[in-house]
Amino acid sequence: MQTPNYYEILEIDRSATVPEIKQAFRRLAKCYHPDKNPERIAFAAQMFREVCRAYDTLRNTKQKADYDRRLQRIECQGRTHETYLEKLSQLNHNYAKLELLLQALLHQNYKTGISLYEQLLHNKQKTGKEWRIDDFLSYEESRDCEFLIAEAYQNLGFSNRDQVSAFERLRKIKRAMLMYESLLSAEAKRPCFRHFIQEVKERLKFIYLYHFSIEGYDQTHPIPLRKIRELQLSKRETAGMYKKIAEFYIEIDRFPEARTVLKMAFELQPRLTGAKKICQALNMGSLLG
16 A cells, blocks of 8 residues: 555554554653664664654644545555455366366266356355356357257256165256256257257156156145147157156056046147057047047
């Protein structure tokens, strides 16, 4: 700080009164007077000049007011600079983590990659600002990174079944599903990776069917059929998914739902193949024509 802090030089508070300023000056002037310090006369002379300069400024009401405003402005600039350095440090720290995250995912080290990703997400608790991939990468690179993260969640959700609780597996699978859906939504608004779209849809088909299966079926939060329609698959693919869902419903004895979904399948694909057994189980042989 180019402007010296006269309050620190006189060893007083900023709220010091004029008598307190005078008292501090007399004490320090006596302490640092060159005649009192023959063994360190150069240092004492410098300190004596600074004490006198501080006193001359602070004892004058107008000069003191001008000085206080200048000192406050300098300190404010210092705090702003410190805040900037903190943000820069945090930015560099997060970018380094993102680099490690990408390296881990590209080498299929999914557990490490997801651990780093969730650490970055939790930074909101410290900074109050939500962490976003787009703050560090281009739009296209951000979507590619999200695809890799979703892939990692999916792989972790469908692996290590004996080592991870069912709740934790479903959490990871749901996270993968939400990220894949977000990618489809982003692509509809701003196309950037058409070559991935079919792959994303295939993965969502797999996850949606998993949620309708015995292991993944959640009676309170089932995957709505609307999501399947939003994939905009061919009629044959959609009908095939409806047929499989009807089979899952039969396995858990939800026959009314199975009939409803099977009818939807035949509406899309009147010549639906491989449906004879399920039609017989539901007494809906008439659908076979």
